Amino acid sequence: MKKIIALALTVFMAASLAACGGSSSKETQAPAESAAAESSEAGAEGGDLSNMKVGFIFLHDENSTYDLNFINGAKQACADLGLTEDQYMLKTNVPEGQECYDTAADLADAGCSIIFADSFGHEDYMIEAAKDFPNVQFCHSTGTKAHTEGLDNYHNAFASIYEGRYLAGVAAGMKLNEMIEAGEFTAEEAKIGYVGAFTYAEVISGYTSFFLGARSICPTATMEVTFTGSWYDETAEKEGATKLINDGCKLISQHADSMGAPTACEDAGVPDVSYNGSTVDACPNTFIVSSRIDWTPYFKYAISQAAAGQPIDADWTGTLDTASVLLTEVNEQAAAEGTQAKIDEVKAGLEDGSIHVFDTSAFTVKGETLTSYQADVDTDANYTPDTEVISDGYFHESEYRSAPYFDLQIDGIELLDTAF
């Protein structure tokens, strides 16, 4: 019996080796043929996309609103560029550890010439992979190190999502005003609740811009922020939102990736401004609007550049202009009247530069109006502030680096559970 097993194993191994040998030689031949056949068509794209293979690494799967937003962007970008389904690979549930390196290396082995990763914690492992595969482009969304790392094939990207948050805040302000006018509560009670993940600049920038947007419409608005200490923790997010509602918050928004906060709002009948995408299906009565980053423009840009052999920006910032920062459709059932018109008006102001989200005249820190602030733009272990970011009367967010670095605690926002 043992002999039979040994024999079977040997045959199995031999067959598999033969199979891999076969498939890899096929792979190398196929692109050459198709490249010749389609070179005229590919030329129109500005680069040869026909033998391009693209890899994507996601922290979770489509059950996370954050990853779903990336997955949709990835599929859309590949479809727009005319990539066939076997030209791109999606790897879901990749933890922020050595598995990320292994997955990236595996994608490179499979012939991917450009690889994207979506989670902040993937960054260091993407850098390791970039060092080991100099001919493959590694693009990491939300990271901070590319502009100082000095690797030609490692890139970061983010978007000026604070502008989207600000617009979403405008919708929130409209709703608060409507509720005040309806006599549901007084202007002084207009308190917003916000469920954040970490006390990290990305989150701080997000809730502050949201708050400033809301306060630009409803001047008496205040805000309470609670932190869950996790990017994805449905229970904690739901509990956090419920706690804020019980604490007297009249409207909720969140920066965490599960359906926890939106469902808590739907259960309690409290309006919710969502993030990462519309949650209207699950929350038809309370969902107002959601801001999100559309990663499609970045994916298309980076893939096209790689296909054409052109350099990719070390640090790419999507904007309203590149259609990277989007608002979902306003849910008329929950939103105040005229919300869409107001959003459009403010959006025009942001685009023509007449409105700045972090206008220093719109907020104070410990009662003072800021005229100067050194932010930690170049990541280092000691968080040394290194760049002056206030000039021309506003805080220049996402200009010196794509990832947010606004980390000021402004007046009017109360932080709860910062120690999670």
Add this chain to the structure above:
Amino acid sequence: MSKVKTPRFHISKRGIIPRRQTWLIRGAAIVLALILCAIITTMMTGLNPVKVYTTIFEGNFSTSRRIWVLMQNIAILLAISLAMAPAYKMRFWNIGGEGQVLVGCLATAACMIVIGDKVPNAVLIIIMLIAAVAAGAVWAFIPAFFKAKFNTNETLFTLMMNYVGLQLVAYYVIVWEVPKGSGKIGIINQATQAGWLPQIGSYKYLLNILVVAVITVLMYIYMNYTKQGYEIAVVGESENTARYVGINVGKVIMRTLILSGAICGLTGFLLVAGTNHTVTTTLAGGRGFTAVMVAWMGKFNPVAMIFASFLIAFLEQGASEISTMYSLNQSFSDILTGIIIFFIIGSEFFINYKLNFNKTGEKEAQ
């Protein structure tokens, strides 16, 4: 679906049966599991099951990197299982492997962060190793001590120690996070590589695999050819017998658990210094629990446990490949893995008990 019907049988305890027959039963279980998985795959996804199985195989063996990753996963799972084996053989239900590995990880990372730039690399690695082994040993010793002295319930105690370990890691992740507020440490000493285990040639994981191979051999000898190994077996069979022949049961429990925890700590050391170079709450990734299954499947025999670890690591890696290749949710591949493992564990029943099932069983599956 139609084959859930119960065949006519009566159960009786088997005597010792020839090894060939046990393997036949296990083989039949795997075949049955594969057939059931094939039916479910076709029903739920419309995919060709043979192609799906080929994909599982390719996910593990199609490139040398995949083989290395597989070996590394086997090694880590096996190491934790080896740590569990003596405790379980002694009938000490140590389900605290997860926590014991995590505190080992934490101790290793702590040394890398705190004294990473203060001592020469070789000294640093030795300190890290000692710290990790000691941390793991302490984590297992605490419940063992209470078990030996006060006869506390070790299942609950070791389980609770997991949560304490997990929260300790969560706490220190916030203390050492980079950048501030992000909730992650990232790769430690990425520039200097201080405290990173050396790489043998171009093989990232070879050192880990070799270390675990050595542990496997030592554990085999320890369990089968040493007086202490024999004492473990006697305590496991009957504590009263052990006492009668003059074995200090409490001492054996504590000694064995220190060993068990130390190997877990060592595994944590390999995970942090050898591969991940960071510490997160998910670093052990549930393997502290999976290891219990491996140890049982391998009947606490280190050699058999190699195969059990292989099977689980193989299925996991194949599962993730299925979800990538066919754009299926990972949950689907987890269902397949679950069915296969269920059948394999279930087959142990048929090894221990007699049942006239051969012909009916095969007919049903077809």
